[in-house]
Amino acid sequence: MNKIFKSFRLLPVLLLGITAAQAQDDVLPTPPNKGKMYITGGTIHVGNGQVIENGTIEVDNGKIVRVGTDVTASAGAKVIDAKGKQIYPGLILSVTDLGLKEIGSGVRGSNDFQELGDLNPSIRSIVAYNTDSKIIGTLRANGILLAGTTPEGGTISGSSTIVQLDAWNWEDAAYKMDNAIHVNMPSFLARPRRFGGGGGGRFGGQAPPDPTKEALAKIEEIKTFFREAKAYNAETTHKEVNLKFEAVKGLFTKQQKLFVHGDQVKQMLIAIDFAKEFGFDVTIVGGSESWLIANLLKQNNISVILQQLHALPTTEDDDVDQPFKTPEVLQKAGVLFALNDNHEESRYRNLSFNAGTAVAYGLTKEQALEAITLNAAKICGIDDRTGSLEAGKDANIVISGGDILDMRTSLIEHCFIQGREVSLENKQTQLYHRYMTKYNLK
Numbered sequence: 001m002n003k004i005f006k007s008f009r010l011l012p013v014l015l016l017g018i019t020a021a022q023a024q025d026d027v028l029p030t031p032p033n034k035g036k037m038y039i040t041g042g043t044i045h046v047g048n049g050q051v052i053e054n055g056t057i058e059v060d061n062g063k064i065v066r067v068g069t070d071v072t073a074s075a076g077a078k079v080i081d082a083k084g085k086q087i088y089p090g091l092i093l094s095v096t097d098l099g100l101k102e103i104g105s106g107v108r109g110s111n112d113f114q115e116l117g118d119l120n121p122s123i124r125s126i127v128a129y130n131t132d133s134k135i136i137g138t139l140r141a142n143g144i145l146l147a148g149t150t151p152e153g154g155t156i157s158g159s160s161t162i163v164q165l166d167a168w169n170w171e172d173a174a175y176k177m178d179n180a181i182h183v184n185m186p187s188f189l190a191r192p193r194r195f196g197g198g199g200g201g202r203f204g205g206q207a208p209p210d211p212t213k214e215a216l217a218k219i220e221e222i223k224t225f226f227r228e229a230k231a232y233n234a235e236t237t238h239k240e241v242n243l244k245f246e247a248v249k250g251l252f253t254k255q256q257k258l259f260v261h262g263d264q265v266k267q268m269l270i271a272i273d274f275a276k277e278f279g280f281d282v283t284i285v286g287g288s289e290s291w292l293i294a295n296l297l298k299q300n301n302i303s304v305i306l307q308q309l310h311a312l313p314t315t316e317d318d319d320v321d322q323p324f325k326t327p328e329v330l331q332k333a334g335v336l337f338a339l340n341d342n343h344e345e346s347r348y349r350n351l352s353f354n355a356g357t358a359v360a361y362g363l364t365k366e367q368a369l370e371a372i373t374l375n376a377a378k379i380c381g382i383d384d385r386t387g388s389l390e391a392g393k394d395a396n397i398v399i400s401g402g403d404i405l406d407m408r409t410s411l412i413e414h415c416f417i418q419g420r421e422v423s424l425e426n427k428q429t430q431l432y433h434r435y436m437t438k439y440n441l442k
Contacts, residue, residue, distance in 0.1 A: 027137060027426070029166050033395075033419035036060045038073040042082030042399065047089040047373040047388030049366045057087065059395040062419030067389055080414065082399050088369065089389050090145030090396035090417065091404075092376035093348055094305045094340050095160065095259065095285055098136065098147045099129040099173075104344050114153035119225055121181055122247040123158030125151040129170040135347050136165050137426025142349045143398040143412050145422075146175060148380055150182055150259075155222060157182040159247065160259070162380050164396075166422040176382050178256065180283070181248055183222065185262035185270060186215040219270055226251075226278055257281045257381060259305075263288040263314050272300045283379050287337075288314045291326045294333035303336040303379045308343060309354040321361070327371065328362030338376035339368070356405035368405060395419040 037059040044055040044067060056071035057064060073079050102110035112128040129149050139147070150160040159178040167173035190211045225244075232238070232245040233252055250256030258280040260271040268284055275282040284290060287304040288311070290297060297304065306326060313322040330337045339358065341351040355368040363371070377387025386396045397416040402409025415422050436442050 027423045029168050029172070030417075030420040030422050033059070033062050033416075033421075036065075036074060036077040037080070037395075037419065038071070038077055039080045039082050039087060039397065039399065040073060042085040042087040044087045044389060045089075045366065045369055046390065047370060048390070049370065051366065055087075057389060057395075057397065059397075059416075059419050062395055064389060064391055064393050064395050066391055080399070085413065086400045086402065086404060087389070088143065088398045088400065088404050089373040089387055090398055090415070091143045091351055091372050092338075092380065092387065093139065093144050093147040093351055094338050094376045094380055095150050095307070096147050096340075096342065096348055097150060097152060098139070098348065099131065099133050099149050099163070100125060100151070102130070102133055102135070113151060115151065115158065118154045119156045119244065120151075120154050120158050121156045122243040123151050124161070124178060125149045125158060126161035126163070126170050126174055126177060129161070129163060129173060131167045131169055131173055134427045137423070138347065138349050138428055140165050140415055140422055141412055141424045141426055141429065142352065142410075143400065143404055143415065144349070144351055145396050145398070145415060145417050146382075146386065147348075148179065150180075153184075155184055155186070155218065156225070157184060159256070162382055164417050166417045166420065175385075176380065178250065179381050180257040180259045181251055182259045182261065182285075185260055185264075185267040186218040188212055188215045188264055188266045215266075223274075223277070226274075230278065251280050252278070254279075254281055257283055257379075259283050259285050261285045265289045265292055268293060268297070268302075272296070272302060275300060275302065285340075288323060288326070290335070290337075291322070291329040294329050294335055297330075298334045303338075304330060305338045305340050305376075305379060306330075307340050309339065309357050310343065310350075324357055324361040327358040327368070331363060331367055336375060336378060337371060338379050339371040340376075350407075352404050352410065353407050356403075356407070359405060365403070365405060 039057040041054060044052040055069050058066040058071050097113045100113035115123045146162055146164055148160045148162050151158040160180050160182060161174055162176040162179050163173040164175045188211055229245040229248050230252060232242055233249045251258055260282060262268060263286040271282050271284055274280055283303045283305060285305045286307050290304050309323050311323050339354050341348045341354050351372055355372050359365050359368045374387035377383040386394050395416050395418060398412060399414040401411035401413055404410045412424060
C-alpha cells in the first residue's frame with residue numbers, strides 16, 4: 001500500500017464532466033485556534049449520558065477548559081451564541097475506507113485500500129490516506145469529525161489509524177497512529193459458486209467444500225503467526241528484523257487493539273479464544289449475531305462495533321428488524337459497543353441516523369449518542385482526548401439546529417476540530433449553489 005494517488009484530485013471532476021475543476025479545492029484546512037472561545041446558551045449533550053441545559057463551554061487553545069451553567073465568558077474572548085441549539089461531541093466513524101477508496105467500482109486509480117497477499121500486518125493505511133477526498137467534506141457537514149481509516153483484504157489486513165477530518169496531509173490528519181490491527185475471520189458457512197462454468201450444480205461439478213474444516217485451518221494459521229510473533233517479540237535482540245512480527249508488537253503490550261471482523265457466532269467465539277490465549281484487547285467488527293452471545297461477550301470484556309444497522313439480518317430465521325434491536329440487547333448486557341456506517345452508496349454520512357434508528361428500537365437518545373461518540377472513542381483508544389465534552393479533552397464539537405439523530409431536524413451549523421472551526425462546504429453544497437444560481441432559484 002505504498003502508491004499515492006497521483007492525478008487523483010482531477011479524477012472525480014473528469015468523471016462527472018463538470019467544468020468547474022476547482023469545485024472543492026478552495027475549501028482549506030483551518031489554522032490552529034489561539035486564545036479563548038466560549039459557546040454559550042445551548043443544550044450540551046456531554047456524550048456520557050449527561051445533558052446540560054443553557055450551558056456554556058469554555059475552550060482555550062483547542063482544549064475544553066470548563067463546561068457548565070456557571071461558566072462566564074471573559075471580556076474580549078470570541079463568543080458563539082448557541083441559544084436554542086444542540087451541542088454535541090464530534091461524531092466518530094470507527095472503521096472505514098475513507099480516504100482510501102473514492103469511487104468504489106470501475107475506477108481503480110482512485111482506490112488504495114487493499115494490498116496483495118494474505119498476512120499483511122505491516123501494512124499501514126495512514127500512508128495512503130488522501131486528505132483531498134471529496135467525501136471528507138460531506139462527513140464534516142454531518143458532524144463526523146474523526147474516522148478510523150482501515151485497510152481491507154487478506155486475513156490480516158494491517159493497521160488502521162484514527163484521523164481528524166480537516167488536514168493538509170496524512171501527517172497532519174493522524175490523531176492516533178496505528179491504533180488497531182485488523183483480522184478478517186474466515187466464514188464457517190458454505191458459499192456456493194455463483195459464477196464460472198462447469199455445470200454440475202451449485203459447486204460446478206466439484207465436491208462441496210467443508211467450510212468448518214477450511215475455516216479452522218485458516219484460524220490455526222493465524223494463531224501460528226501470533227505465537228511466532230509472541231516468541232519473536234519476547235526476544236531482546238534479533239539477528240534479523242521481521243517487519244510483520246514487529247508490526248503486531250503493540251498487541252502484546254496493549255498499545256494496540258485487535259479488531260476481528262466477523263458476524264457469525266462461531267467467528268466471535270474464536271475471537272474470544274484469541275483474547276484468552278494471547279491476552280489481546282479484542283473488538284468485534286460487524287457482530288450482527290452478537291445479540292446471541294451478549295452475556296458471553298460481556299464476561300470476556302469483548303467490545304463490538306456494529307457495522308450497519310440499516311441491513312437485513314444475518315440468517316433467514318432472524319427477525320427482519322433484528323439489526324435494529326441488537327444495540328439494545330448489547331446495552332442491557334453491559335457490552336461496550338459502538339455504531340458505525342459502512343454503506344457504500346451514502347458513503348458513511350448517515351452515522352447519526354443509524355444511531356437514531358437504534359433509539360426507535362430501545363436505546364435512549366443519550367445512549368445512542370454515546371455509541372457514536374464516547375463508546376467509539378473508548379474502543380478506538382482515544383477517550384482520553386475526545387468522545388465527550390469534558391474538561392481536558394480536545395474541543396471536537398458539533399452545533400446543530402436540531403436533534404442530530406433525526407434526519408428531519410438535524411442541521412449542522414458549526415463544527416470544531418481541536419477548537420478550529422472547520423468549513424462545512426463540500427462538493428455537494430457547492431453544486432447546490434452552482435445550480436441554484438444557474439436556474440435563478442435563489
